[in-house]
Amino acid sequence: MEKLQRMTECIAYIEDNLEGELDMEEIAKIAYMSKFHFQRMFSMLTGYTVTEYIRNRRITKAAQELLNEDARVIDIALKYGYESPEAFTKAFRNIHGISPTAAKKNSHSLKAYPKLSFQIQLKGDVEMDYKIVEKDAFTVVGKSISTTTVGGENHRTIATFWDESNVNGFTAELAINCGELGLLGICLEFDQKLENITYLIAAEKNIEEVPSDWLESEIPSSTWAIFPVHGAMPDAMPKVWQRIFSEWFPSTGYEHSGGPEMEVYLSNGDPASENYYSEIWIPIKKK
Template structure:
């Protein structure tokens, strides 16, 4: 089953369960990936989180029922679409539609409708994507690990970005760089010492691991750090254009979005367990990042 079919199968499941409980593990199973991987793909492709999409769809259907059924009580509609009380339902409804549920039943009231999403391949601009496919033997990295919830909850830091901020502030990034040692032979000498790796081991279904890491070599000093082995993989590698740090967020977000929305649906590859590396470097006074996605050919 190809990428588009799997993503649309996941959307079918969501649509059929808008009035019940939506299990994110089942959504991911329909798409043949992890929960974290699916939610990341979804948000990069659609510019909205999966949780927000589900909320909008439920409140769209609730508005239609309010307009088309005078007999249904507001509390019944609230419970049907997953709200525990009329108060929480009214608050969410007004935030989305700009009116209360009671007002939604009046003639001429303007409401918002968010249609069901489907995934298609579309022809976009002719801007080229630079990438290369490389097969690498197993290697090891070591560093500072965090395990994060897909919804951003749990103990602080709540996100990988916050982990970076914390480790820059307390000097851990500099200490990790000093412990890195020599580069292995398979990476460029233009790289910085500290990078990041994501989804390199199994955690709970609603969490994912992320590590600020350095490549391990014979000269590395790994005491006190987490170490993990990255197995032999085929990597789809996407380099950025040179950038200054003030444009970093836009640069890396564009790389991720184009990978998920343009390259992956049409390339004949799929991700392997969502594993990816963020590799940082610099030359001529500017920075660059390479995103390494573990992939395999779709049979």
């Protein structure tokens, strides 16, 4: 569980530097991970993006100082990295629902985001099956959306995207030309700060002429860790994702290679059935 210990060290570093510059590369180095992998693991373990956590902690600390110290709003704003009182007031209001000035008069309305801590435990009661496979590059076709990861909005948006695609006939049309992997849900791209992702509902390309409103993308050659998912959609999938990042990565010699991730929905079976079988594919490399 060495990786989870390093994540705890990252939290300590963030706390010690809330008043200064926090560089994502430096934080990731403490965890001995790439910036990409650190941000993915942090998000999966905590439900927050790193930048969201830092922002919430800074606003929490700022609120405490507003109430307990005779400090001006502008001084606290600059102390926690805001360029102007207006920017600070906007961020403060988004978290607490009131302005910094009003907070001085009514502290009962404030929220607090406590410092995170990681419970480092050995979980051997439930085995986690997986296999490692090599797969050459292949082309997929489908439709995509861009969604923010802040506050878990991506989960809600992606679920709606699937619902709409099932209702409007897109997934049925896509399924006619599916390869052996069936329908794919692909986290195609992550922005630098992990605030947005591009998500693609797709299938392996098996047709020459692709509809004009479909996207065509190449999935690079990779070594994949493949995890079986047993159970009805959509509830079964998030549980396995969480275990991958909280248990599997910390206890193995692999790390995320930074490429697209795939949810594989095989053609056979009813996704609403408790016996439904699907898979999660994650590109990996040796540490």
